[in-house]
Amino acid sequence: MRIDSQLYVAYLLRAYELIRANETYVTDLDLATGDGDHWANLNKGFAKLNDLSEELKTLPLNALFQKIGMTMMATIGGSSGVLYGGAYIAAGKKLAGKEFMTAEDLRDVLQEMLNDIQTRGKAQRGFKTMIDALAPAVDAFTAGLEANSDEKELLGSVKRAAEAGAEATKKMEAVRGRATYQADKGVGHLDPGAVTMAYQISALCDTVAETL
Numbered sequence: 001m002r003i004d005s006q007l008y009v010a011y012l013l014r015a016y017e018l019i020r021a022n023e024t025y026v027t028d029l030d031l032a033t034g035d036g037d038h039w040a041n042l043n044k045g046f047a048k049l050n051d052l053s054e055e056l057k058t059l060p061l062n063a064l065f066q067k068i069g070m071t072m073m074a075t076i077g078g079s080s081g082v083l084y085g086g087a088y089i090a091a092g093k094k095l096a097g098k099e100f101m102t103a104e105d106l107r108d109v110l111q112e113m114l115n116d117i118q119t120r121g122k123a124q125r126g127f128k129t130m131i132d133a134l135a136p137a138v139d140a141f142t143a144g145l146e147a148n149s150d151e152k153e154l155l156g157s158v159k160r161a162a163e164a165g166a167e168a169t170k171k172m173e174a175v176r177g178r179a180t181y182q183a184d185k186g187v188g189h190l191d192p193g194a195v196t197m198a199y200q201i202s203a204l205c206d207t208v209a210e211t212l
C-alpha cells in the first residue's frame with residue numbers, strides 16, 4: 001500500500017461523489033434526529049475540496065492534511081466541521097516528512113483522528129455519533145495488521161466494519177449531538193454522521209484497494 005497526495009485526493013473526489021449521490025437519504029436522517037443540515041454542511045466542504053483538488057495534489061502529505069482540515073473547519077460548519085477539521089489537523093502532524101502512507105501509517109492516521117474526535121467532542125463509542133463508524137474501522141484495521149492479512153482483504157474488512165458500525169447506531173440512544181434533544185433519543189434512526197463517516201471510509205478503502 002502506497003498512498004501519496006495524488007491518491008488521497010482521488011479518494012476525496014470519490015467521497016464527494018458518494019456524498020452527492022445521497023442527498024435525500026442523509027438529509028432525512030438528520031431531519032429525524034437533528035436539524036437537517038448535515039448533508040448540506042458536509043457536501044459544501046467536499047465541494048470546496050473538489051474545487052481545490054489540483055492544488056491539493058501538489059502538497060506534501062502533512063500540508064495536504066492541514067489544508068483539508070482548515071478547509072473543512074471553514075466550510076462545513078456545525079459540529080462535524082469542527083470535529084473533522086480538528087481530526088485532519090491532528091493527523092497531519094503525524095505525517096511530517098512522509099511522501100506516502102503505508103498501511104500502518106493509514107491506521108495510525110485513522111487512530112489519531114479517532115482520538116482527536118473523542119477528546120474534542122467528549123464522546124465515546126456507543127454515544128450514537130460518527131465515532132460509532134470510525135472506531136470499529138480502526139479496530140478492524142489493527143486486527144488485520146496484526147493478523148498480517150492480505151491488504152485488499154484488510155481494506156474490505158475495514159470498510160465492512162465502518163458500515164456495520166453505522167448500522168448499529170439505529171438502536172442506540174444518543175448521548176451527544178442534537179439527537180439527545182429528541183424524546184426518543186434518536187432510537188430507530190441511523191445517526192447521519194455515522195453514515196457519512198462510513199461513506200468516507202468506504203470510498204477510501206475502495207480507492208486504495210484499486211491500486212493493489
Ligand code: ADP
Pocket residue numbers: 030034035036037038039041042077078079080081083117120121122123128129130131176177178191192193194
Ligand atoms: P450539528 O449537530 O451541529 O447540526 P452536523 O449536522 O453537521 O452538526 O453533524 C451532526 C453529526 O455530528 C451527528 O450525526 C454526529 O454523528 C456528529 N456529532 C455531533 N456531536 C458529536 C460529538 N460530540 N462527538 C462526535 N460526533 C458528534
Ligand code: MG
Pocket residue numbers: 030034035036037038078178
Ligand atoms: Mg445538523
